[in-house]
Amino acid sequence: MEKVLVFGHKNPDTDTITSAIVYAYLKNAIGIEAEAVALGEVNNETKFALEKFGFEAPRIIGDVSSEAKKVILVDHNEKQQSADGIENVQVTEVIDHHRIANFETADPLYYRAEPVGCTATILNKIFKEKGVEIPANIAGLMLSAIVSDSLLFKSPTCTEEDIAAARELEEIAGVNLEEYGLAMLKAGADLSDKSLEDLLSLDAKEFVMGEYKVVIAQVNAVDVNDVMNRRAELEDLINLEVQENELDLFFFVVTDILNNDSVALALGKLALKAEAAFNVKFDDNNIALLKGVVSRKKQVVPALTEALALLL
């Protein structure tokens, strides 16, 4: 039987990279040849987790159709987030925790999605269902994914199932969840090797809200001032991007992983509309503190979507 490739989304994060490695391990354990690959370089947080538990970063692939005939997607399903050439290979399985959109197959497949905070939480169940034991280093990767996606259980995307899975995996991995988790988040929040351009593009997603074009970029930081002290230079770069891409709003969110708040910098002609969205006042530098806001998916996107809808 030919080898199947397992991979997560582009701009890979810790859940995407570790879930590919973990699910390829599970497949191999039940006699199916599988290889974890990646669609981009791993970030500092993921690198920390891989090193801690003794794994290499998966090799990066280009057009997937020149690599394999069959693939398994983890942590995503939408075509535009997946590998180039995805329409020319057969997707035999998907393990995911996102909405389903822009996804279609010609044949029946194994598709497992659950509305939980992290792919690793679903993988933890599948190990049990298949009766495969989770080794300590694999448990460490899964634990890292839950800590990352849930910001140590602080994100509103985190469910009771994610917490229960993390506690089981902590036991198997033999680490202290809080200590290790904070160290990993801090490694990811270490922005010292990042250029300002990196900060803006590291985790930026474009959204269409009504008739407006909005980019929301997010970075984690231990001290938000490390980033916001460079506000003037950031503002120049963002204004350039707003102009070049005809954006109505660029919303840059720096999330404080210790206090679980965010500081936002809003630019573009709709920047002031963010005040109503979060019920805050932006200062003369277009900056505001968003108390308790950590999740783009559950907090920032819905609030901005609603505020901009009122303009129409």
Place this chain on the structure above:
Amino acid sequence: MEKVLVFGHKNPDTDTITSAIVYAYLKNAIGIEAEAVALGEVNNETKFALEKFGFEAPRIIGDVSSEAKKVILVDHNEKQQSADGIENVQVTEVIDHHRIANFETADPLYYRAEPVGCTATILNKIFKEKGVEIPANIAGLMLSAIVSDSLLFKSPTCTEEDIAAARELEEIAGVNLEEYGLAMLKAGADLSDKSLEDLLSLDAKEFVMGEYKVVIAQVNAVDVNDVMNRRAELEDLINLEVQENELDLFFFVVTDILNNDSVALALGKLALKAEAAFNVKFDDNNIALLKGVVSRKKQVVPALTEALALLL
């Protein structure tokens, strides 16, 4: 919490109806209020199974958005096979064994698809995962679904998992699988109360193959001559449909459930192309025996698709 509705596809078959009843039972057993409903009248086979195990046919709904806010789909996912108004309700779960297409959600959901022959086979796993015991009458319904979708394990869509699940359910239901299964299939193959129009529409699906429009209709029979003796009248009706709907091919398949062969009647301007598809000669009445052919999905559609592709 508001009640969630559970339903299968339009033109309901035994797997679709029983899976809705069975999954609603499982939901209720774990404290979630759920009601099984149907998108059309049950067929004779399903009626036989429901009566045998003491169930009523689910009530039939129209536009789903006037009935509920949240729904669970079983045995299908494609929008055109689902309830009217489906785009105005939230799909919270899908349990299915078909390809994924024309399906999109705004939010994460529970989606469980596996490439097996029957939805009931997946439900059997979910009962175990949830630790809920399967009562005898519910097991009877699940067994009926597997017998129906697999034609008593004779269909090429049937997997080892389907057979294993059926054997477990036979034990719980306390029936003899072969005896009960054959009686149920015979009840479904009793066409005595059907008009010729019924026979052609009971289970007809339209396909686009290359640039051609093809309808493949299928009925099960104990004696294929009961149907084929009325060939002349059938031919008139089919020719009318070919003309009205500008079909290139109408392929009518009568499947012999005792011998697991089919007899096909092919009409339309591409009728003779079916000879190459199945490597058979159609007689002067446009009829041919297709030895060992029982599955539209796995045998008829691929053979015709390939033969028609050669014309382009």
